[in-house]
Amino acid sequence: MNSKRARHAAAIVSLGLLSATVACTNFYEVPIETPIQAKLDVGAFRRVLVAGFISGGTDDVDANMETVRLLRSQLRTKTNLRVIEAEVLPLVELAQEQAQKAGDAPLPAVADITGAQPVPQRPTDPPTATAADDTKKPEAAAPGAIRSKQDLERYERIFADAAFWKKLGEEYEQPLIITGTIMFTPQQTAGPVTVNREEFDQLGRRIIVPRRLYQERKGFILEPKFVFIDGRTGATLYSESQRREVLYPASQSTPALASYFELMDQLIPDFLGALSTQKIKGMRTLLR
Amino acid sequence: MILRTFVITAALLAFASAASADQRDDAKAQVEFGIKVAQNGLWKEATFRWEKATEIDPSYAEAWNNLAIGYEHQGRFDDAERAYQQALKLAPKNTYIRTNYDLFNELKTRTTRRRDR
Numbered sequence: 001m002n003s004k005r006a007r008h009a010a011a012i013v014s015l016g017l018l019s020a021t022v023a024c025t026n027f028y029e030v031p032i033e034t035p036i037q038a039k040l041d042v043g044a045f046r047r048v049l050v051a052g053f054i055s056g057g058t059d060d061v062d063a064n065m066e067t068v069r070l071l072r073s074q075l076r077t078k079t080n081l082r083v084i085e086a087e088v089l090p091l092v093e094l095a096q097e098q099a100q101k102a103g104d105a106p107l108p109a110v111a112d113i114t115g116a117q118p119v120p121q122r123p124t125d126p127p128t129a130t131a132a133d134d135t136k137k138p139e140a141a142a143p144g145a146i147r148s149k150q151d152l153e154r155y156e157r158i159f160a161d162a163a164f165w166k167k168l169g170e171e172y173e174q175p176l177i178i179t180g181t182i183m184f185t186p187q188q189t190a191g192p193v194t195v196n197r198e199e200f201d202q203l204g205r206r207i208i209v210p211r212r213l214y215q216e217r218k219g220f221i222l223e224p225k226f227v228f229i230d231g232r233t234g235a236t237l238y239s240e241s242q243r244r245e246v247l248y249p250a251s252q253s254t255p256a257l258a259s260y261f262e263l264m265d266q267l268i269p270d271f272l273g274a275l276s277t278q279k280i281k282g283m284r285t286l287l288r
Numbered sequence: 289m290i291l292r293t294f295v296i297t298a299a300l301l302a303f304a305s306a307a308s309a310d311q312r313d314d315a316k317a318q319v320e321f322g323i324k325v326a327q328n329g330l331w332k333e334a335t336f337r338w339e340k341a342t343e344i345d346p347s348y349a350e351a352w353n354n355l356a357i358g359y360e361h362q363g364r365f366d367d368a369e370r371a372y373q374q375a376l377k378l379a380p381k382n383t384y385i386r387t388n389y390d391l392f393n394e395l396k397t398r399t400t401r402r403r404d405r
Binding site: 026027028033034035036037270280283284285286 | 357361398
């Protein structure tokens with residue numbers, strides 16, 4: 001009998017406490033979706049060609065191929081543009097050819113990486129596919145490879161070559177052409193890091209306490225530059241540079257490709273935002 | 289004479305305070321209704337309610353905060369910026385408003401990120 005009464009009392013007290021809590025709630029977390037207007041008017045185009053990218057940095061990921069593949073699939077599902085399935089352009093080699101024709105100083109011999117073959121279908125594939133010996137020392141195997149932004153800048157002239165892009169546009173019925181550069185480089189740091197720790201205060205309330213810890217970390221930096229070209233004229237319509245980086249504790253082994261996709265996931269909304277109105281999801285707190 | 293002045297002043301203060309409390313109550317009703325409808329996805333109606341709340345009681349920081357969120361949801365960045373600024377002016381130490389504003393700024397930075405051309 002007593003235990004029944006006690007249970008009733010406990011239930012009443014709990015209900016009272018709950019009511020009091022609800023009554024005292026002064027904030028409400030709500031999801032919001034902010035519409036972001038497209039940066040580029042693509043009304044004149046019905047088709048889009050992701051031509052290829054000049055990529056550099058680590059050889060662990062074929063950033064050109066992966067980026068083309070990813071952007072094509074995103075454009076297919078998230079925009080109304082028809083995506084042209086075409087061979088990925090060997091832009092590095094094309095830029096070198098252009099430089100040679102123009103009589104400029106030769107660009108770094110990246111072609112050495114792929115060997116002296118006729119224009120390959122996957123020109124920027126790492127050498128590991130053809131030269132097993134190189135797998136042990138990919139960084140050393142490509143003396144002329146694009147390792148820094150300075151290396152990359154030397155190839156960027158190709159984006160200003162309106163005649164080249166116009167000709168390409170004519171081949172594919174004058175689509176919107178997407179190209180650019182991708183740097184995907186490993187990084188390593190060591191130093192103090194602020195880590196949020198969950199603790200409980202004297203009243204048993206959950207609190208977040210920032211703690212400074214010394215940590216060795218490694219990760220990657222992804223720096224793409226997307227160039228949007230009018231396939232009718234070959235002129236650059238718009239270009240956008242971005243930068244994302246990720247660091248993991250040194251003890252954690254994360255494959256380069258996984259990091260690449262993690263960083264690209266963050267960039268994709270911004271990339272798509274150039275072409276179509278996007279809704280960015282977020283959380284906000286409404287107050288009473 | 290002094291007593292009379294005191295009584296009149298006290299009466300005026302009491303009246304003003306009651307009027308202000310009424311204003312806040314009215315504004316609060318609008319804010320609460322706005323929250324309810326926003327939770328059901330009716331953001332335009334919610335924004336309208338919070339606009340009314342800030343008209344009724346312009347010193348109501350929470351109403352300005354909600355209004356800023358409503359504007360954000362509609363992509364009205366300039367209006368949202370002004371509303372957040374007003375909310376923070378009225379309640380500079382309110383961490384919820386500060387956090388909302390920081391998130392808004394982050395979003396704004398993303399959308400206005402450097403254009404090379």
